[in-house]
Structure formats: structure tokens, C-alpha cells
Amino acid sequence: MIDFDWLFFLEVSLAGLGSGALLALTGLSFVLIYKATRAVNLAIGEMLMIGAYAFFSFSAGLGLPWWAAVPAALACGGLLGAVIERAVIRPMLGESAISVLMVTIGLGSVLIGAVELLWGADPAQLPDFMGTSPVFLGPAYVSRKIVIGFAVAATVITLFILAFRFWRGGVALRATATDQGAAYSCGIDVPVVFSMAWVFAGVAAAGAGILVGAVGGISPAMGIFGLSALVVVIVGGLDSVVGALIGGVLVGLIEAWTGTYLGGEFKTLITFGLLIAVLMVRPYGLFGTVEIERL
């Protein structure tokens, strides 16, 4: 048998888990909005970018410490979600899913333009707030940012899963997702639920943006990361929070293994191959609800 480097494999897998967690967190924003409002939000990558730039302004611009800049950026993300829902999405209520989808594509362009106007077109780096000393799990090296990213993503997703199960607001959101008419008749304020979904999605996207920006830097083009997350949620199931987590980890691991053993040029090929395979076997995603209407 050839000598297989298990330590290397372990390190690669840990790195894959970490980047998968970032994908899962971004995927969570997709899922929150889709679950509540049945809108596919293709501007999620750009919402993530705004969160990263907001953090950049608070930390590098205003000189706030990270523990103040992070909540401020998350609040901006939430506010952005609320504004988008109220100003752009709610007037589209009752329109076809394709119309809403097209609106979100346009919204993405608007957000990119806004970033270029406000912050300029140059790429930049977020201030280092996670420390630089390497982390070793036993003999295996893991990037510190990736460990932190994984911990944050896992915590946030767990919180959301618990909220959907036990919190009144979470239950209201699930009820609205299942049957809007029935939810109305039970006294659930559906428009408020819609707003809430967008606000939480905005916060999750901003959080993901800060993590993604800390690892990969920020630029008006960073929203393209949202495209990778779209794969994750389609694989996991567009309306499943658990699906986003498992889909993210799965895609992260597969990308890491592919990149290492086949070469980086195969990453996209294999990822989208997986997407097609899952769509053929389970068109609603691994954990999605069966009656999801495909676009």
C-alpha cells in the first residue's frame, strides 16, 4: 500500500470544515429568507459585503475595538435587511418568484455600486482582530481564523436551530413558512415575520461578511462568495437550517479534498457536479421540504 500521509489528510479536512462553516453561515441567510418569504435572495453575497465594509468603517475608520465594531456592523446588517424588506421586497408581495429573484439581482448591483461610491474600488484588508498565533490540534495545524470562523458559525447555527424549535418568534416563522393563511388566522402578524426574517438574515450575512472579510480581505467583488453559498443551500435544501450546516460542511470538505488531491482547477467542477447529482436524486435538496417549487 502506498504511504498515505494521514496527518496531511487531517489538516486538509480541518481546513475544509472551517471554510465549510463560512459557507454554512452565508447559506443560513439564504435559508432564513427563503423559509419565511419564499424569496430566493441572490443579493446575499452583497449583503455580506456590506456587513464586512461596515465592520471596516467601525474598526479601521472610527478606530472602535473589535468587540464594539462587531455588534455595530451586525446592527447595520440587520438594518439593511429591514430596509430592503420594507422598501424593495414588500412592494413585490404577490408577484411571481421570478420577479422577486430579478429584483434581488438588481439589488446586488445597487449594493456593489453603493460600496464603490462610499468606500472606493480598491481592495482592502480588515484590521486583524483574531490574533495571529497558529492553532495546533494535536500535531495538526489549523488556521486561527478558520477555527474562530467554525466556532462562530457552529454557535450561530445551533442558536437558530434552537430558536426555531423553542422561541415564539421562531415558531411563528415556521408557521408562516408552512401556511401563510393559517398563520394569519392564528393571529400571527405575517408582515412582521417577513421583516424579522430579513433582519435576522441581514445580521447573519453581516456576521459571515466579517468572517469572510477577515480571511480573504474585502473588495466590491467579494459578493461572489454568495454564489458558493447558493450551491450549499441548494444541496442542503433551500428551507432547511440543518441543511445549510450539513451542506456547508459537505461542500467545504469536498472542495478541500478536491483542491488538494486533484488540483484547484477541479474545485468548481466537482462542487457543481455535486449540485447536479443532488438535484437529480433529491431535487429539493438533502434536507429540504419536498414541495419546494423549483425555479
Place this chain on the structure above:
Amino acid sequence: MSITRRTALALALATATTLAGAPARAADDIVIAGSMPLTGVFAFAGIGVHAGIQDYVKIVNDAGGIAGRKVVYVAEDTAYKVDQSVAVFNKLTSQNKVNLYYGDSTGFAKTINPELNRLGTMMMAGASFATELNDPKAYPLQFMAGPDYTEMVGILLQYIAKTKPGAKIAFVHSDTEFGRDPIGPSEAHAKKLGLDVVVKIVTPPTAVDVSTEILKLRRADPDFTIFHGYVLAPLPEFMNQAKQLGLKTKFMGTFWSMDNSLWGKVGEAADGFMGVMPYRYYYDAEGKSPMLEKIRAMRPEYQSTPYLQGFLTTMLYLESAKRVLEGGKELNGPNLKAALNSIKDFDTGGIIGTPITITGNSIPVGRVYRYDAVKKAMLPNSDWIQLGK
């Protein structure tokens, strides 16, 4: 077709707006037009190039133009999309008698080439240093104001072979046309110079996290890692993690990732980053650089490397135009290109620190600079290297 009053009014209004919008232009103006990526993924470069062209045009016009003819520059945003670049090209060339054109990408340069040859009225350069374009037979009316990407890597390899013979090299490139461009020929070049290419790492264009790539790099343990196909990200993260792991490799890049202000924002991790630059930096004070002095007088704040690229491109455009007019020839594409190729031991006013000769479509000259985080500046780390000499 009957014309209603409303259509007539609309037509009249449209005509009036067009006439009012178009600046008065003399028939013998020399026109430079450009498809400029002022927004989109390459806006960082487009904005700099745009300013560089404007400034050189202003310098020339203030000095009386070219053979008494005024130079006019018109450009529109393309968002770095080929279809939009082509639309801008069609619009600007139909509205103006364009002599010189600036294209924003390799894709555009390749797409527009047949049309450029068919028209035969203008010479074109642009933001692309693609190796493929450095072929005077296939691209007879185009050029690039610097070395092509393979030549850029060639300059780095030559530097490495001289400073550390037999060194181990890693190539890290993006999985794009831009990223793949120099890799094949550079591998062969490295071998010829006695260097050992130990690993080639490809990153997808959407890549954010580079942890797995760093692990590969750590196993290969190269002396030098050459990046190509990026502006900034993911280079800083590579360098951060490499530092965490104590890797001894030195990181290098090519022109588009060499801007001083970008690395200034990276801070400490940028220290030691090296790369190839075909031009001097805005702040370089060594030697005689009358052009840099002019730029500094016009713009007291730092100007980016794309700015210098736009500035030098325009200098070469107008030097060619001057030679054509002095020769009493018609200002068209083939004549402009022939004039460009007559440039021999030309002094760029210090933008390039050595006299240049353009025999084909590129200027295979460059110098290795190294970023000093304490001084917050890219500083020269080699002499000017001319390939083929």
C-alpha cells in the same frame, strides 16, 4: 412611415441633446478613446489608468499638442464586461474619428481584434499584458506598455536564478485566463534557468479561504512562491498563514498586484513581498525622472501603478502619432504601429528607469521591488532587467 408631432418633438429633442452634449471638436484632433473599467472587479485599475491618460493628454495639450494638433480623450465605463466594452468601442468609434484606443481586458482585446484590423484606422493598447497578445502577426495593431505576463514571470525567474541558483519555486495562480496565462511557458523557462518548480497551486476565482493551499505549500517548502492572476486577495492571507507556520518561502507577484497603497493597507504582513514592476513608483526619487516630477507637481498625493500604466501608454501613443505626422504620413493603424516599432532607446522621462526599444508588441523590461513595512514603500531590489539581453 408617418411622423407624428410627438415623434418629431422627440427627435428634435434627441438631436439637440446630442449636439449640446458633444464637445466642439476640430477635424484634425488626435482622438484617444477608451473602454474603461471604472466600476466592477477591475475598477481599482481602471480609475488609475483613466487619470493617467487624462494627465498625460493635459501635459501634451498644455505644451501645444502634437504637431500643433490638439489631443482629445474620450472614455466610457465598461464595468469590466466584454460585451459592454464592445458596445463602448462601437459608440465611441462611430461618434469620433478615433486614432488610438485603450481596451480594458484580454477578452476585449481578442474580441475586437478582427474589427480593429478591418477598420485599420487606429492602434490599440490596454490593461492586458496577455502573452497571447504579444504576437505582432496575430495582433498587428495592438501593443502593451510593458512586458507580457510570461515576460514578467521571466524577469522574476531571472532574478531568482541570479540570487539563489537552483532555487525551489512554487507557482500559485487563479483559475482564470489571466491566472493561467504565464504558467506553462514559465515552467519551461524555470527549468532552463536550472530552477526547480516544486508545486503549482490553482485557486478558484471565488476562493476566500486558502488554508488547504497553504498546507500544500508547506509540504512543498519552496524558496520562492510566485503569485499570478490576482490583485490583492488572497495574497495577504497566504503570507499571514505562511508566517504563522514559519515558512521560509519568499512571496512574489506580477504587475497588477504591485501597487504600493494596496500593500500599505495590509500592514506588517506585507513586509518582504516582492514583485516585478515595469515602471518606477510615484515616489521614486533616484536618477532623473522629469515625468515623475511633473506627475508629483500635478498630483501631490500618491498615484497608483495603474496610473503610471495609463500615463506611459499615452506617452507611447502620442510619441507614435508624432512620428507619423513628422513623417508626413496618414494617421492610421498600420502607420502608428510602424512608428511605435521605430522607437529605439527611447527615454520615457524616468517612468521606466532605462531607455526602451519596442520591436514587437511588448516592452520586456522590469525591475524587482520589495515592500518595506517600516518605510511603507516598495523599494527597488534589483537593477532594471531586460529579457533577451
